[in-house]
Amino acid sequence: MISLNMKTDRLIGILSILLQSKKTTAPELAELFEVSRRTINRDIEDLCKAGIPIMTVQGSGGGISIMDGYRMDRTLLSSRDMRMILAGLRSLDSISGSNYYSLLMEKLEVGSSRFISGRDCILIDLSSWNKSSLAPKIEIIQNAIENRQLVSFDYYSPNGESRRLVEPYYLIFRWSSWYLYAWCCDRKDFRLFKLNRMLKVNETSQKYEYRNVVQPDLSDEKIFPKGIKVKALFDEDVNWRLIEEFGPESFTKTENGKLLFTADYSDIDSICAWFMTFGDKVEVLEPEEVKKRIVQISENTLKLYKR
Numbered sequence: 563m564i565s566l567n568m569k570t571d572r573l574i575g576i577l578s579i580l581l582q583s584k585k586t587t588a589p590e591l592a593e594l595f596e597v598s599r600r601t602i603n604r605d606i607e608d609l610c611k612a613g614i615p616i617m618t619v620q621g622s623g624g625g626i627s628i629m630d631g632y633r634m635d636r637t638l639l640s641s642r643d644m645r646m647i648l649a650g651l652r653s654l655d656s657i658s659g660s661n662y663y664s665l666l667m668e669k670l671e672v673g674s675s676r677f678i679s680g681r682d683c684i685l686i687d688l689s690s691w692n693k694s695s696l697a698p699k700i701e702i703i704q705n706a707i708e709n710r711q712l713v714s715f716d717y718y719s720p721n722g723e724s725r726r727l728v729e730p731y732y733l734i735f736r737w738s739s740w741y742l743y744a745w746c747c748d749r750k751d752f753r754l755f756k757l758n759r760m761l762k763v764n765e766t767s768q769k770y771e772y773r774n775v776v777q778p779d780l781s782d783e784k785i786f787p788k789g790i791k792v793k794a795l796f797d798e799d800v801n802w803r804l805i806e807e808f809g810p811e812s813f814t815k816t817e818n819g820k821l822l823f824t825a826d827y828s829d830i831d832s833i834c835a836w837f838m839t840f841g842d843k844v845e846v847l848e849p850e851e852v853k854k855r856i857v858q859i860s861e862n863t864l865k866l867y868k869r
Contacts, residue, residue: 585625788826797843
């Protein structure tokens, strides 16, 4: 799960600089991160509330620093930690509609040249085929979360099309897709919306009061409750797909070379559609309802093309 928040990124950057520098000043940080001195002062207060012992000294020769006894413990942000932070920022830049994260990486790398050793070993690209339409949505939602403003959009789901008005709380990357976790004003409950199914996304002028919301439970069991036990025989030459999508423990090899596949699934429509992508390389054994549904779909498809 990934939650985008420019303020969090800035706090990480400030903390990194304080850990590596003897002393800095609010004007220097404001210029570096391109924000106001008032914003930097609020960031310093937030770091203090988080338990970081930061000292501020006014007047000539003063500045902002971390207490000496604390800065000796460099394990808070080790060289490996910094590389992971930079890898994370680089991954966010792959879907960003701006160069904000690239600039932040440059600022961190310049201040961390003596602290970061070794070459990049992790490259993450979070973009998708829909990057051109995805990046603007992410930027709009991110701004709405920071400004505490409602978001409206058209949503397309298996249940049909609807217009939604929501309180946005988290942008989430999960199951190879981007989602918005928000309070739906119509349903009066928290919902998870897939960004690729959202059109006409707008940040409204309506403010909302922040709810005391915990991070959503995104476990597979919670989002995709499994209640359908399926069993099927696959041809051996599609083993790579079973391994990729369900893992090697999902099937066993039979005496005649077929692959006996067993799994728990969440809904019949999805599993039928998945089985049919294998064409004649799979024979469904159980349950009977899935077999009947596949036969019905196949017959309807045959009629369509015969016509």
